[in-house]
Amino acid sequence: MQCDVCQSKEATVFLTQIVDGKMQKVNLCEGCSKEKGVNDPTGFALADLLLGLGDSQQIEKTAASNKCPVCGFTQADFKKTGRLGCSNCYSVFAEGILPMLKNMHKGTRHTGKVPAVHAEQRERSEKMKSLQESLDKAIADEEFELAADLRDRIRQVEAELAK
DSSP states (O other), X not given: OBOTTTSSSBOOEEEEEEETTEEEEEEXXXXXXXXXXXXXXXXXXXXXXXXXXXXXXXXXXXXXXXXXTTTOOBHHHHHHHSSOSSTTHHHHTHHHHHHHHHHHSSOSSOOOOOOHHHHHHHHHHHHXXXXXXXXXXXXXXXXXXXXXXXXHHHXXXXXXXXX
């Protein structure tokens, strides 16, 4: 079995983590395990390996000098703690965080937990907003047949919202 980090040497260290009932495994060669600090519990972050794998090494090279202007958090701080310093860090470290978020979650947009009834209403109002923007664009582009179709769909959604 090959190392998940360097993908060239034979894996000799096998790590397993169970999060929310899902098992995640990382296979490392001797060199990569030492480099990641597996022998030193204070310097080892399994989450960093699971989330970053190859990406974290590339991020280190390209964003080594990145520092949040608001809180002063650095890429090294993020790797060490697994957390960001402030909301501005998301935009400063976006290049490295987006791929990790896509791997960890269903997407990169936070939706939160909402009762089903409210979720349906929110979905309809977002659909309504999208249709209205499309209608405005169609009118501006003088595509009146499309505009009429969009108007009818808006009326249909409004009727659903009224219920």
